[in-house]
Amino acid sequence: MTLPSMETLAQLSDNLVYSAIAVYALAMLAYAALSARRPEAHRQQPAAAPAVEATIGARADPGSRRSVGAPGEEARDATGPAPHTDASVNAVDRLSAIAAALTILGFLLHLSGVVARGFAAGRAPWGNMYEFAVVAALAAAAAFLVFLRREPVRALGVWITAIVVLTLGLSVTVLYTPAGALVPVLNSYWLVIHVAAAITAGGVFTIGAVAILLYRLRLRAERRGPAHTGYAGRLPAASTLNRVAHTANLFAFPIWTFAVIAGAIWAENSWGRYWGWDPKETWAFITWVLYAAYLHAEATAGWRGTKASWFALLGYAAFVFNFFGVNMWISGLHSYAGI
Amino acid sequence: MRTAVILLGLLALAAVPGSLLPQRNVASDPNAVLQFTQDNPTLAPWLDRLGLFEVYASPWFAAIYILLLVSMTGCVIPRCLRLWRAVRADPPPAPSSFVRLSERREVHAAQCPSEALRAIAADLKSRGFRVRTTGGEVRAERGYARELGNLLFHLSLLVLLAGIALGRLFGFEGRVALVEGAGFSNVVSQYDEFSPRALTDVEGLEPFSFTLNDFEASFETADEKRGEPRQFRAELEYRPDDGSTSKAVEVEPNHPLDVNETKVFLTGHGYAPKVTVRDGRGDVVFTGPVIFLPNDASYASDGVVKAPDARPTELGFEGFFLPTAAVGDRGPYSAFPDALNPQLFLTAFTGDLGMSDGPPQSVYTLVKDDLQQVRADGRPFAKALSVGDTMRLPNGEGSLTFDGVARFANFQIAYDPGKEVSLVAAALLLLGVTTSLLIRRRRVWVRVVASGPDGTRLEAGALPLTRRGGITGEIDAVLTAVSDEREKSSDRPDTERAAGPEKE
Numbered sequence: 079m080t081l082p083s084m085e086t087l088a089q090l091s092d093n094l095v096y097s098a099i100a101v102y103a104l105a106m107l108a109y110a111a112l113s114a115r116r117p118e119a120h121r122q123q124p125a126a127a128p129a130v131e132a133t134i135g136a137r138a139d140p141g142s143r144r145s146v147g148a149p150g151e152e153a154r155d156a157t158g159p160a161p162h163t164d165a166s167v168n169a170v171d172r173l174s175a176i177a178a179a180l181t182i183l184g185f186l187l188h189l190s191g192v193v194a195r196g197f198a199a200g201r202a203p204w205g206n207m208y209e210f211a212v213v214a215a216l217a218a219a220a221a222f223l224v225f226l227r228r229e230p231v232r233a234l235g236v237w238i239t240a241i242v243v244l245t246l247g248l249s250v251t252v253l254y255t256p257a258g259a260l261v262p263v264l265n266s267y268w269l270v271i272h273v274a275a276a277i278t279a280g281g282v283f284t285i286g287a288v289a290i291l292l293y294r295l296r297l298r299a300e301r302r303g304p305a306h307t308g309y310a311g312r313l314p315a316a317s318t319l320n321r322v323a324h325t326a327n328l329f330a331f332p333i334w335t336f337a338v339i340a341g342a343i344w345a346e347n348s349w350g351r352y353w354g355w356d357p358k359e360t361w362a363f364i365t366w367v368l369y370a371a372y373l374h375a376e377a378t379a380g381w382r383g384t385k386a387s388w389f390a391l392l393g394y395a396a397f398v399f400n401f402f403g404v405n406m407w408i409s410g411l412h413s414y415a416g417i
Numbered sequence: 418m419r420t421a422v423i424l425l426g427l428l429a430l431a432a433v434p435g436s437l438l439p440q441r442n443v444a445s446d447p448n449a450v451l452q453f454t455q456d457n458p459t460l461a462p463w464l465d466r467l468g469l470f471e472v473y474a475s476p477w478f479a480a481i482y483i484l485l486l487v488s489m490t491g492c493v494i495p496r497c498l499r500l501w502r503a504v505r506a507d508p509p510p511a512p513s514s515f516v517r518l519s520e521r522r523e524v525h526a527a528q529c530p531s532e533a534l535r536a537i538a539a540d541l542k543s544r545g546f547r548v549r550t551t552g553g554e555v556r557a558e559r560g561y562a563r564e565l566g567n568l569l570f571h572l573s574l575l576v577l578l579a580g581i582a583l584g585r586l587f588g589f590e591g592r593v594a595l596v597e598g599a600g601f602s603n604v605v606s607q608y609d610e611f612s613p614r615a616l617t618d619v620e621g622l623e624p625f626s627f628t629l630n631d632f633e634a635s636f637e638t639a640d641e642k643r644g645e646p647r648q649f650r651a652e653l654e655y656r657p658d659d660g661s662t663s664k665a666v667e668v669e670p671n672h673p674l675d676v677n678e679t680k681v682f683l684t685g686h687g688y689a690p691k692v693t694v695r696d697g698r699g700d701v702v703f704t705g706p707v708i709f710l711p712n713d714a715s716y717a718s719d720g721v722v723k724a725p726d727a728r729p730t731e732l733g734f735e736g737f738f739l740p741t742a743a744v745g746d747r748g749p750y751s752a753f754p755d756a757l758n759p760q761l762f763l764t765a766f767t768g769d770l771g772m773s774d775g776p777p778q779s780v781y782t783l784v785k786d787d788l789q790q791v792r793a794d795g796r797p798f799a800k801a802l803s804v805g806d807t808m809r810l811p812n813g814e815g816s817l818t819f820d821g822v823a824r825f826a827n828f829q830i831a832y833d834p835g836k837e838v839s840l841v842a843a844a845l846l847l848l849g850v851t852t853s854l855l856i857r858r859r860r861v862w863v864r865v866v867a868s869g870p871d872g873t874r875l876e877a878g879a880l881p882l883t884r885r886g887g888i889t890g891e892i893d894a895v896l897t898a899v900s901d902e903r904e905k906s907s908d909r910p911d912t913e914r915a916a917g918p919e920k921e
């Protein structure tokens with residue numbers, strides 16, 4: 079590849095990322111408008127209905143399986159009686175479709191930007207902080223879209239798109255590094271695999287973390303009583319949000335495990351030891367242990383729900399700190415070009 | 418499980434201080450603990466007493482993970498036994514009423530009861546269920562692999578510990594810095610720094626030797642990332658012990674030299690200015706390259722030259738080396754990491770270097786207790802030298818000539834006999850955790866509700882044994898094996914499906 083075309087590609091990549099930011103921002107507005115609707119919006123989401131145990135939060139009476147009784151009715155009580163007309167349902171459906179379409183468009187622009195960057199640099203496009211952040215945001219958007227197909231996560235949309243816009247905004251301003259070759263230590267295919275896995279896990283963990291935050295918000299409202307209003311009142315049932323969070327974290331955990339192992343293999347290849355308690359390794363370990371604690375807590379009677387959610391949130395905090403904090407504030411062997 | 422959660426939480430917490438405080442045998446900077454102690458003279462001894470400079474080797478850290486593994490073993494072994502019994506036993510009988518099952522369907526089949534049940538049993542079997550047909554009902558269960566995966570995961574943690582322990586007991590790590598042209602043989606005395614473990618066979622290190630023929634470094638010259646490293650390569654002449662001829666090998670970052678599991682890694686490099694020191698009598702008392710340690714990304718480096726044989730007085734030089742010297746507002750600095758305009762900035766000392774008596778000293782620092790700085794015009798005597806320049810001490814006590822520039826490379830040499838065990842453990846761990854998290858264990862029962870000349874009415878129920886249920890489709894699929902109407906009857910509204918059941 080000749081030099082000018084590489085520069086053109088790099089420029090193209092930057093422009094695509096900028097366009098993606100704009101489109102994601104529009105998606106965020108659409109999701110925000112959806113979140114501001116009355117609760118019948120959620121009626122369309124299948125899993126919002128079973129709120130039988132939602133009102134008592136995570137501590138469901140073991141005897142009361144959801145299939146008992148007529149959860150549909152109760153659910154509507156719990157989320158507030160909402161007379162819905164066809165017109166309003168249609169409007170919500172349309173807005174929801176627009177928001178999803180915008181997210182998909184933003185994602186495609188974003189993805190093209192990352193691919194162009196890869197061609198411009200002639201390598202996997204995750205070799206410095208700028209690229210890590212851009213690809214991590216891509217992973218979060220991708221995870222959200224995947225979840226959107228299978229789970230009632232529309233309520234997460236406004237937050238996920240906000241996180242993506244924020245991360246991309248930070249990337250293009252504070253973290254920006256022009257496309258280029260790698261410093262020699264980073265030039266290893268194990269690193270490519272390791273970072274790709276870590277970033278993918280991070281994207282899915284992000285869904286989990288947002289779902290958990292909304293879960294806690296919603297749970298607080300539910301505990302105050304069934305007639306809650308406001309933002310929390312328009313969220314899906316707490317049990318639904320917790321289940322989404324659990325699913326996300328459950329999927330991300332093996333990916334994260336793999337990322338840590340691939341990192342260890344790379345470290346062995348690069349420094350002669352597979353584990354050396356370098357700060358980056360240490361925080362990867364802390365993240366892993368906290369999520370393991372979360373999974374255990376979710377399987378422990380009396381800890382499921384609120385208590386367990388603390389571990390997931392701490393795990394996510396450790397992940398984010400490792401991603402940004404360790405690179406910026408703690409010196410170690412992990413050398414990242416650009417910052 | 419509560420114990421596990423608490424201990425895991427503790428383990429995470431205990432790992433934090435080690436990433437914030439400097440650690441012995443861990444940090445990239447071996448002097449970090451010393452530096453920290455100097456900066457915090459009152460706090461440091463206390464932190465040290467608590468093991469906070471060696472968190473990951475401290476007894477309290479070990480206590481947490483050993484407790485965790487013990488409690489895990491205690492929990493997992495009984496589970497193994499239970500799983501073994503469950504796999505050998507038949508799936509349990511159906512509950513008396515299916516109403517409380519999360520999934521329930523009724524279907525009408527054209528066959529007679531026994532044929533219908535047989536068809537269903539065959540279908541379930543082909544789906545990987547363990548099936549038992551008795552007294553008008555089919556009992557089936559699948560997803561045992563989930564438990565197996567969970568056990569594999571937990572037990573592989575023990576294997577991992579064994580792998581780590583092997584390395585910690587029998588392995589070693591060492592470091593050596595070699596200037597271009599210098600040789601190394603793999604015996605303890607040739608290391609700059611050697612950390613054996615408790616049971617390392619120190620006398621029996623893998624026998625080999627090599628010479629660093631050449632070290633190449635290239636750096637980005639384009640504007641934006643000017644000076645960023647692009648390639649490092651050490652060209653070695655490697656000599657195996659078996660008497661076979663030596664051969665040229667290249668060692669680069671991520672591409673170590675591997676001699677029967679003893680690996681030689683390139684971990685850094687720098688400059689070694691070549692100097693010749695003459696003493697007051699005019700005799701050459703030192704000549705050769707001297708390693709200067711880089712202290713920033715542009716390879717501005719610090720170092721000393723010692724000439725203990727100089728007479729009438731011993732000579733010492735201290736200063737810095739700039740590969741591409743430039744002068745800025747705050748004095749000279751290095752503008753580029755490559756040696757484009759190398760300059761040596763030195764001050765001189767006379768007196769007693771303290772090398773003949775006293776404790777062994779670092780080759781990178783002068784012990785100035787018995788040294789006097791050479792002064793000229795009332796100020797310390799200092800000189801900037803380009804290649805070929807000579808600095809002569811003002812009172813004729815000697816001189817130093819800057820002959821040229823060589824590079825040196827840092828090698829880390831490591832041996833870890835537990836590595837393969839750890840790798841296998843990691844693979845099992847990954848396999849285990851993935852299986853245990855993705856596979857869903859569930860039971861299915863099908864029984865006859867009524868039968869008549871026009872066929873059989875069947876009732877099917879399913880019970881997920883894991884939190885992630887989502888087995889709705891499965892029971893429908895099972896029933897299509899016999900259904901003649903594809904009729905569904907569920908006591909649950911469709912809207913609830915996606916929610917899936919939640920195990921308490």
Ligand code: HEM
Binds near residue numbers: 424488571
């Ligand atoms: C005190 C020792 C431990 C005990 C008693 C224990 C027990 C268990 C049990 C009974 C399960 C099954 C949970 C379920 O079926 O939902 C489980 C799952 C799991 N354990 Fe442990 N474990 C221990 C230690 C560990 C450790 C040290 C780790 C790794 C950091 C770990 C990671 C996991 C994971 C990832 C799962 C899957 C969670 C799930 O199925 O939702 N465990 N553990």
